Amino acid sequence: MVGFVTVCGLVLGIIIGILRPVHIPAVYSKYVGLALLAGMDSILGGIKGYLKDSFDATVFLSGFLINSLVAALLGYLGDQLGIDLYLAAVVVFGSRMYQNIAIIRRVLLKKEA
Amino acid sequence: MKRTRQSRWQSTILIFFVISFFVGLLLPGQAHVVREMKQTYQNQDPQDLIRVIKDLQQHKQDLLVEETDMSQKVMQYLRSSDDTAAQVNQLQHEATALKQRTGAVPLAGPGIRITIREQSSGSSPSILADEDLLLLLNDLWASGAEVISLNGIRLTDSSSVYRAGLNVRVGEKVTSMPLVIDAIGDTENMSKGLQIPGGVLDLLNLRRIGAIVQKVNLLRISN
Numbered sequence: 216m217v218g219f220v221t222v223c224g225l226v227l228g229i230i231i232g233i234l235r236p237v238h239i240p241a242v243y244s245k246y247v248g249l250a251l252l253a254g255m256d257s258i259l260g261g262i263k264g265y266l267k268d269s270f271d272a273t274v275f276l277s278g279f280l281i282n283s284l285v286a287a288l289l290g291y292l293g294d295q296l297g298i299d300l301y302l303a304a305v306v307v308f309g310s311r312m313y314q315n316i317a318i319i320r321r322v323l324l325k326k327e328a
Numbered sequence: 329m330k331r332t333r334q335s336r337w338q339s340t341i342l343i344f345f346v347i348s349f350f351v352g353l354l355l356p357g358q359a360h361v362v363r364e365m366k367q368t369y370q371n372q373d374p375q376d377l378i379r380v381i382k383d384l385q386q387h388k389q390d391l392l393v394e395e396t397d398m399s400q401k402v403m404q405y406l407r408s409s410d411d412t413a414a415q416v417n418q419l420q421h422e423a424t425a426l427k428q429r430t431g432a433v434p435l436a437g438p439g440i441r442i443t444i445r446e447q448s449s450g451s452s453p454s455i456l457a458d459e460d461l462l463l464l465l466n467d468l469w470a471s472g473a474e475v476i477s478l479n480g481i482r483l484t485d486s487s488s489v490y491r492a493g494l495n496v497r498v499g500e501k502v503t504s505m506p507l508v509i510d511a512i513g514d515t516e517n518m519s520k521g522l523q524i525p526g527g528v529l530d531l532l533n534l535r536r537i538g539a540i541v542q543k544v545n546l547l548r549i550s551n
Contacts, residue, residue: 217344224345228352237357244361251358254351261344272336272343279347 217265246287253286256308259315266322383488435475439512439547445538454536464528471521473511477549479503
């Protein structure tokens, strides 16, 4: 159910975003991209937690907000220092998304069985 | 107890929906910005930019030469006899020629069509290089082509043509292989000019790039 609601929310958001695009200044697009990556990681983490009966709304919400903010800030800090710090966020969130997807898949397969 | 569990479940669903909706809402905007940024000069390949600068510098040089020529002609007209009709005819002729060169008017007439195909598959693919393309176009101009189009994109005096990855960039437009080059002008001259032994067609054949030249009775090239 949660997965279905998430997909519905995502699709609805994308449709509205296409019809009435949200203006993102080009200067901040890199940071918004990182924040979105962190957001997607949080969503997958939330679904994983829900499926494993360890979901906590406060942890989920705070994780979503803080991770997104930290990812964007890391990107900004990296730009200021001349270091590709955003790569750290990309690697961490990217690999975690893979892990979460793998866990969700396993849990769903177990439930099917 | 049951009620509390239900309300918690509802809030969980709501949180998931709101957050995924928010992420989904931002995704198209972000994709749009990234797409736009790719088209700006800041994010282009430096080698492409160097070519653009070189083309622009060359164009500037050509324009300066043209300006000098025109100034000399104006001086000649001022000094020459006051045969107004002849001068008007001459100016109209030049205006027509300039319109053709700048691509301001569509043209139709006999010409040749060259179709170029690369062999991108296999162990040793043959890729059309910038130099090949420029040589071919220059040979066409030199053989009497009045107007040339590249996959329907008309070339003018200010057009820059170069490879951009697997695509071909013509000015600000991008087209892809296979290339169909239409050239209006003296069909015989252009055909002979291209088929000179050791010329551009031989060079392309040598590099296993297929080039088919066809004479066409009526070609239309729009502006």
